[in-house]
Amino acid sequence: MTADTGPVLYGREAELAAVSQLLSPAVRPLGAEPLVRVAGGPGEGRSALLARAARDFPGAACVVGAPPRQVPWSGARALFDALAPSAAAAGRAARLARGPDGIAAALASLPGREPVLLCLDDFPLWDAHSRAAFAAHWRASRPRGGARLGWLVAAAPGRPLPAADAADAAPPVRLPRLCRASARALVADAAGGRVDPAVGERLLDEAAGHPGVLVETVRRLAPGVLAGTVPRPGRLVDDGVLVTVYGGLLGALPADARRLLGVVARACGAPEASGPAPGDPDRAATGPTLARARSLRVPTEALDGLVAAGLLRLRGGDLVFPDPFLRRAAAGEGGPSRAGRRSQGAGPRHPGGPRHDEDRGGIPRHAAAPPDRHERHRADRLGPPPVVRARSAAARGRALVTRGFAALAGGPVMDAHEAFLQAAKVLRDREPAEAADARFLAMEAAWTAGDVGACLAALDLAPAVPGTERSFAEGLRAALTVRPDRARTPLSSVVAVGAAGDEPRLLLRAGSAALVLGDVTAAARLHGRALARARAEQRASLVPRILEHLAYAELRAGRYARAGHAAGEGLRAARATGQLNSAAHQHAALALVASVTGDGPSVAEHAERALAIGRPHGLAQAVTLAEWALARAELGGGLAAQAAARLAPLVGPGPRGGHFALRMLAVPCFVEAAVASGRAAEARAATEEYARWAAYGLDRPAPAQLARCRALLAPHGEETTRWFGEALRHHETGGNDFERARTLFAYGTWLRRRRRPGEARGPLRDALVTFERAAAEGWARQARAELRATGAPGTRRPDPSALAGLTPQQRRIARLVADGATNEEVAVRLSLSPRTVDHHLRGIYARLQLRSRVELSALVAAAER
Incomplete structure (x- = not known):
């Protein structure tokens, strides 16, 4: 084999044969595209296996890994860039991938008819949009002509791999540890053949077939030690090797968890250890070990997380390390800070070759010569192999959650969505509770952006979990797919369970469920309790989010003074904690409050600030509220045509429309403006859609507002009177006094213009009283003017x-x-x-x-x- 034939794979003959067999036409339906899944941990040769399969494939093949920048459709674009003959063709394919025919149409647009093997590495780390598109393509599982495509998809263990369809029972091809003969060949190749037989056998015993440990040990040992001409140390695989190999995992753990893991590691093998093997070096008695940790002021709360992550196991009354190498690395003096340190006697390192050959355990055959200075610099720059660089799933997932929170606080919210989505996938097996939280955070980010599809992708990311989380996910899926009959029961259970607890996070979730159900009274109560608990527990970063939701609940209830108070507090809290996006939401809520009170300058100022942040960061919810506030101010100032023009795109469907959760709520305002400005046809179409939505029963004032819209559109007086009467009857149980006052005002104005001033005064007076109580000075001014026009006593006649x-x-x-x-x-x-x-x-x-x-x-x- 020459230097350009790719990496040598040791001990992977069975896995290569399995891949070859699964790609064979004999094991799949005629014309169907084969999908082969490969699972292998860092350093076990996963990428090298893909490279070898691609090289051995009789047709064309390409290997594409997870793009370094996780943006929507980046994975699909990377694949099309590798396949397409030009950038223009790749761009055209990328656009087709987003269409109704998806990946099939994109691939069909590319030239070439020969069989092609497409190898997708680290697929679970690709962006959510690309993953969803490819998964949909594979699930179709229908024959496609001559099936010129084959798929080889790889991931680390614990990350979910896609299946072609429900009938796809072929298990993933898994990469085990190396057998002794393969490990011996790997050591000989890594050391250039200069290994004393006795030294080699001892190294194989100590490394236990772990390819990353084998390669790192060869790197660190001096040439004389390997050749047997210099006395070998007491242990070849010393703690320094293991700290380097496991340093990424340990270094990514929270400080308390890392310290506790070290205490447990150093307690292993103590006489107190129980079980069938007293003094077991990988076992420590739980009680004495935790007492020791507390005496050293090491918090023990991190134990559950370490067990859930699989770094420790509980057996009887003992704590057990499932991986002895991890135990030694955790117990090593200096801990993870020594990761990556080079010993003075480090021997030769295999040079050159594709980066993934080093990363995935494939060793180039031409590794005999020691590296020169340039090659050593390149090796240091590339860093250690993946087993060295690999971090635990829990640590990697938490780092992604941290990145998501940063974007959610002050960056594009779809960046936060992607980070939380990845975190949920990484954490789902090791930390299911944290994975569920990340999943709901991804959904929240997508909700803020107004992306229904991304919301559903986040909710579908992990298998169903028990309890309120499952109910919350099921209820939201039903609500997002407009199936309110299926949303009520699960979401109502979330509200009930949340109301019985005191955890701010769960109270916030219960309040959100109440808002989706339209129960604004329960939503305000739950968010108020969440706020009190968060303040009592000094959880300052959570306070702006809670106040944001509380302000929305008060706005929905028509309690604008309370909404303004909550949004004002939320704005101060958001500024204090550096949460720019939350500040945009608070500005939008304050703009809407100011549009009611008639404070034009405040509407303009708050709306401008909300839009300045919301537009570049994709905050569709805040942008919709800010635009709605501007339109209400224009309508209150008599600029009906301008208000209708501003509201028309907000109430329309499609990507140019407003936020999906606010679109219908703004329809009554649009209808009023549209009727006043001569756009009756548009108002009528919007009213009919609003009628269908109101029938779902997710907004208590909706039936009354629907009747008001019909009254404004009624063709003759008798029908108008009937609809206004219907609206006022619904308002008696609608729970929104401000909207009732608006209906009274509209009715009184209509009566006055029909030259029925005596009948108009009663509704107008009632409306005026409510407007004054709500501090809605803009509407109160209009009500006073209408009353004056009726010649009501106590008003100045024009x-x-x-x-x-x-x-x-x-x-x-x-x-x-x-x-x-x-x-x-x-x-x-x-x-x-x-x-x-x-x-x-x-x-x-x-x-x-x-x-x-x-x-x-x-x-x-x-x-x-």
Whole structure:
């Protein structure tokens, strides 16, 4: 074999044969694409096996690993870059992969008809979008012509590998430790053949077939020791070797867990050890060991995590290390800080070759010559082989969670989604509880971004878990796929269980479930309790999230003063903890509150700040709320056409629409603005969709608001009266006084414009009282103006003679505006530009000392009596 034929694989003949057999057409349906899965730990030759399979494949083949930058579709693009003849073809395939026909269409767009083997390494570490697309392609499992494609997909043990379909019973090809003969050949090759037989046999005994330990020991031993010309040390595989090999795992553990693992390791073999083998070097008595840890002020709470991660096991009354090498590394003086340290007598290192050959245990045959200075520098830069660099699943998963929290706090939320998604996959076998948390955090990030598909991907990531987590996942899946009948029971159980506890995290989850169900009273109560507990436990980083959810609950309930208080506190807490994205949500909530109170400058300021953060970070929820706040302020100021134009994309479906959880909530506001600005057809279409959503019963005020929308769209007076009456009857049980006041205001305004001032005064007075109690000064001003227009006692009547002071053009504009015409419609009627109409309208308001179109309409109506 020449130097360019790839790495030598030792002891992998059976695995290579299994891969070759599974790729054979004889073991699969005619025309079906074969999918072979390979599971191998770091340093066990996984990537080298893929490289060898690709080299031996009779057709074309390529090997693609996890892209270094985890962004949506990066994995698929890396594969198409390797397959396509040009960047343009790769881009075209990447675009097709996102379409309805997915990966099949993308691959069909590439030239070439010869059989191709596609080897995907570290597949569980690919981005979620690519994984989902490939998994869907494999699950289809239908014959595809001549099946010119074969798939070889690899991952480390513990990471889930995809199956072609439910009937795919072929187990993954697993890579075991090396047998003695293969280990002997690996040592001889790594040392260039200069190994004394006695030294070699002793090394095989001590390394127990672990390829990473074998290679690292050969690297560290001096040439004379290997050749038998220099007396060998008492132990060839010393603690320094093991600290190097396991240093990545130990160094990634939390400090308390690492210290406790060291205490347990040093206690192993003590006389107190029980069981069938007293004095077992890998066993320590639990009671005395934990007492020793407490005496050294080492927290023992980390024990459960170490056991769940598989680093320790509980047997009877003992703690046992399943891996003796890990026990020695943990007990070694200096611990993981010695990882990567080079001994002065380190001998030759095998040079060159593809990086994955070193990383995965494949050793180039041309390894006899010692490395020169440049090669030693390159080896140090590349770092130790994967067994050395590998970290435990738990530590790697926690690092990903930390990265996700950083992005969730102040970066693009879909970056947080990807990090949490990866963490959940890494942790699912070692730390199932932490994996569930990461899964729900990934869902929360996707929810914030308004990506339903990503929410479902996060919820489907792990198998169902017992208890409230399973109920929460099932309920959210049903809600996201618009099956509310299936969402109520599981989510209601989450609310009930959460209400019985005091853990802030679970209370926050229960409150979120209540919000999805539309139970805003329970949501506010649960989030209030979560806030109190988080403050009592000094969990400052959780406080902004809780206040954000509490503000949303109060907004949904129509309690705007409380919502403003919660959002103000949340904004201060977010700033104090550096959570920029949470601050954007608080600004959006404050903008919506200000749109109710009529504080125009505050609406603009808070909305601008929310949008400045929310747009680049993909905070669809905050962006939708901020735009909604601006539209409500415009509607309250008489700018119905501008409000309708702003709201139209927010209530529309598709990627350009608003956040999926807020889209329907904004429809009543849009209908009001659209009717007032002459967009009745759009208002009617939105109302019909809103009717279907209201029937699900996920929003208590929805039936009343639906009836109000129908009243605004009704073609004649009797039907309008009937729908307003229906709306007010629903409001009696709707639980949102502010929305009831808006219906009363709309009804009173309609009656007044129908020249029924006596009937209009009652609804308008009731609306005014509620607006004043809610500090909704903007709406209160409009209600007072309408009351004045009815001639209600105690209100200042407008002076109709003031209209005589307007120019003829201004009087024509005033009358058209009073009839409900928009600026654009006035411009068309009078052959003017909209800018000229706007200029005249500002002059009219200034001369008549009016503040809105409502007051102008009242003055014109009084003049025409």
